[in-house]
Amino acid sequence: QKEVEQNSGPLSVPEGAIASLNCTYSDRGSQSFFWYRQYSGKSPELIMSIYSNGDKEDGRFTAQLNKASQYVSLLIRDSQPSDSATYLCAVTMSSGTYKYIFGTGTRLKVLA
Amino acid sequence: NAGVTQTPKFQVLKTGQSMTLQCAQDMNHNSMYWYRQDPGMGLRLIYYSASEGTTDKGEVPNGYNVSRLNKREFSLRLESAAPSQTSVYFCASSEYSATNEKLFFGSGTQLSVL
Numbered sequence: 001q002k003e004v005e006q007n008s009g010p011l012s013v014p015e016g017a018i019a020s021l022n023c024t025y026s027d028r029g030s031q032s033f034f035w036y037r038q039y040s041g042k043s044p045e046l047i048m049s050i051y052s053n054g055d056k057e058d059g060r061f062t063a064q065l066n067k068a069s070q071y072v073s074l075l076i077r078d079s080q081p082s083d084s085a086t087y088l089c090a091v092t093m094s095s096g097t098y099k100y101i102f103g104t105g106t107r108l109k110v111l112a
Numbered sequence: 113n114a115g116v117t118q119t120p121k122f123q124v125l126k127t128g129q130s131m132t133l134q135c136a137q138d139m140n141h142n143s144m145y146w147y148r149q150d151p152g153m154g155l156r157l158i159y160y161s162a163s164e165g166t167t168d169k170g171e172v173p174n175g176y177n178v179s180r181l182n183k184r185e186f187s188l189r190l191e192s193a194a195p196s197q198t199s200v201y202f203c204a205s206s207e208y209s210a211t212n213e214k215l216f217f218g219s220g221t222q223l224s225v226l
Contacts, residue, residue, distance in 0.1 A: 006154070008152060032213055034213070034215075036215075043202060043217035043218065043219055043220060044155070044202075044215070044217055045217075046214050046215065049213060049214070088154060088155065090155075090215075092213070098143045098160065098162040098206070099157065099160055099168070099170065100145065100157070100204075100206075100215060101157060101171065102147070102154045102155040102156070102157075103154050104152060104153055104154035105154045
């Protein structure tokens with residue numbers, strides 16, 4: 001079982017809709033949680049980081065963390081065709097190891 | 113601002129050949145990483161270096177060696193390349209802090225082993 005799990009998709013949503021991306025992780029001691037976006041042929045770039053339970057909002061993006069359920073999600077409001085990309089969930093394992101483990105990524109398609 | 117620089121960008125090897133992928137960062141980061149990315153597999157951690165002088169295995173270390181030459185440079189070596197090592201390789205660096213962590217990635221190396 002992979003330490004960080006994501007549905008590979010593709011997830012297709014119409015323009016203007018809310019896209020919901022989900023991620024589960026296995027290490028209960030995980031401290032930090034991240035969402036990276038990767039366009040085809042490019043390097044990943046950080047969208048959101050979240051460290052405590054609850055919601056964190058940044059513009060059209062909201063990250064949600066539930067440590068009890070070992071679950072982190074990313075909501076993209078008012079989805080745009082430019083949001084079409086692969087979204088990678090990343091987790092740092094138990095505190096102090098500096099080791100970032102990624103999920104397999106979810107491919108998002110926003111249909112115009 | 114160069115950030116994280118990887119060389120080469122493309123490489124074709126024959127089975128059994130060796131090569132070293134170079135990575136350098138100019139952000140004075142302590143931690144550096146090597147990942148590989150295969151279709152449908154996300155990013156898988158090969159090796160990482162939490163600080164100068166230390167290296168640790170990641171998820172898929174077999175067939176690879178690394179050297180943290182100094183704080184700036186972290187190289188990845190394939191001693192005897194195999195077709196299963198055909199992949200896109202990304203180097204990354206980060207500065208760890210309690211609430212402000214971010215990986216900075218290089219542009220990647222497309223490696224094909226025939």
